[in-house]
Amino acid sequence: MLEKTTSAKPLVSVIILNYNTFQLTLDCVASIKKHTPLNVSVEYIIVDNASANNEGVALENTFQNQDDCKVLRSQINLGFGAGNVLGSQQAKGHYFAFINSDVLFTEDCFSEMVAFMKSHTDAGVCGIQILDGDGRKTISHRPFEGVRYKLFGRKFLYRTDARIIKINADLKMPTQVDFVIGSFIFFSAKAYRECGGFDPNIFLYYEEFDLCYRLKKLGYKTFFLPQLNYVHLEGKSGGINRLMEKEHLLSYLYVVRKNLGFFKFWIIKNFLLFTYIYKAPFKPKYRPLLKFLLFRGESLSHSLRHQQKQLERD
Structure with missing residues (x-):
C-alpha cells in the first residue's frame, strides 16, 4: 500500500491544459479526485491556454478555495508542448501526470502506476489503456515512425523486429513499448527533467514520440500498463481540419x-x-x-x- 507523503511535496503533480474546454476540465479534475484515494497526495496545475470567453478567469474563480489546485493563465495559446512546460515548471510532485482535459478517470490509476514506477527504476514514463466514450479499447501505444514504418507499414515493421509490440496486441502484463499516447502520460519527475521535458517548438502532435525517444537515448524505458483504463473523449478538446x-x-x-x-x-x-x-x-x-x-x-x-x-x- 502506498504511504501518504509526510512532507508538503505531493506524490503526483497533475498538469491539465485548458483551451476552450471549461466544463471538460472541471469534469476531468472531478473524476480524478473521485477515484484517487486520500493516501495519494495530488496537486492540480491547470494551464489556461488563452481560452475565449474569460475561461481562465472562470477557472480561477472555480478553484480559488481549493488548496490543491492552481490555475495558470497564459495570455497566448502556447500549444501543447509549451503549455505543459509552463505547467511543469510549477510542479512539485515526485511524478508528473500530463492529462488532456477530455479525459475521465473510471478507477484509481495513480496507486498502481506509482507502485510500478517505484519498482522499476529504469522506467521513465508509462501509459495505460485508453477507452473511447463507449467503453471500447482504442490505440494506446505505438511504434516509432521511422523509415521502415513509413515506407513499408506496420506489418513489415512487426515482421522485421520481434521487439516491436503490435498496437492491438492483447497484453496482460506491463510491457515495454516505443511510446504511449499522450492524452494521459505519467512520468518520473526525475526522468522528465533529465530529458528536458516537452519541446516547446512542437505546437501540436508527436510530443510523446519525441519525449519517449529522448528518454530511450538516456537509458529510460517506456511501459504500457494494460490492466488500468481511462476514458478519452477524443476530439472533444480539439477537432481535425x-x-x-x-x-x-x-x-x-x-x-x-x-x-x-x-x-x-x-x-x-x-x-x-x-x-x-x-x-x-x-x-x-x-x-x-x-x-x-x-x-x-x-x-x-x-x-x-x-x-x-x-x-x-x-
Missing part, C-alpha cells in the same frame, strides 16, 4: 529530423512527397498537403504557433 493536418505533417517531420537524423528525414520527406503526387489526382484530400510540402516546405515557421494572438490583460 486541414490546418491541423498540415500541423500534424510539420510536427512529424520536425520530430523525425530532430531524433532520427537528416538522412532518414530526407528519405521520409521525399517518400511522402512522391506519395502525395501519386495520390493527389485521385484523392482530393492529399492536394493541400502536396501543395503545402512542395511550396512551403517543412519549416516550423509555418506552424500554427506563429498565428496565435496575445490576449489583452485584465
Whole structure:
C-alpha cells in the first residue's frame, strides 16, 4: 500500500491544459479526485491556454478555495508542448501526470502506476489503456515512425523486429513499448527533467514520440500498463481540419529530423512527397498537403504557433 507523503511535496503533480474546454476540465479534475484515494497526495496545475470567453478567469474563480489546485493563465495559446512546460515548471510532485482535459478517470490509476514506477527504476514514463466514450479499447501505444514504418507499414515493421509490440496486441502484463499516447502520460519527475521535458517548438502532435525517444537515448524505458483504463473523449478538446493536418505533417517531420537524423528525414520527406503526387489526382484530400510540402516546405515557421494572438490583460 502506498504511504501518504509526510512532507508538503505531493506524490503526483497533475498538469491539465485548458483551451476552450471549461466544463471538460472541471469534469476531468472531478473524476480524478473521485477515484484517487486520500493516501495519494495530488496537486492540480491547470494551464489556461488563452481560452475565449474569460475561461481562465472562470477557472480561477472555480478553484480559488481549493488548496490543491492552481490555475495558470497564459495570455497566448502556447500549444501543447509549451503549455505543459509552463505547467511543469510549477510542479512539485515526485511524478508528473500530463492529462488532456477530455479525459475521465473510471478507477484509481495513480496507486498502481506509482507502485510500478517505484519498482522499476529504469522506467521513465508509462501509459495505460485508453477507452473511447463507449467503453471500447482504442490505440494506446505505438511504434516509432521511422523509415521502415513509413515506407513499408506496420506489418513489415512487426515482421522485421520481434521487439516491436503490435498496437492491438492483447497484453496482460506491463510491457515495454516505443511510446504511449499522450492524452494521459505519467512520468518520473526525475526522468522528465533529465530529458528536458516537452519541446516547446512542437505546437501540436508527436510530443510523446519525441519525449519517449529522448528518454530511450538516456537509458529510460517506456511501459504500457494494460490492466488500468481511462476514458478519452477524443476530439472533444480539439477537432481535425486541414490546418491541423498540415500541423500534424510539420510536427512529424520536425520530430523525425530532430531524433532520427537528416538522412532518414530526407528519405521520409521525399517518400511522402512522391506519395502525395501519386495520390493527389485521385484523392482530393492529399492536394493541400502536396501543395503545402512542395511550396512551403517543412519549416516550423509555418506552424500554427506563429498565428496565435496575445490576449489583452485584465
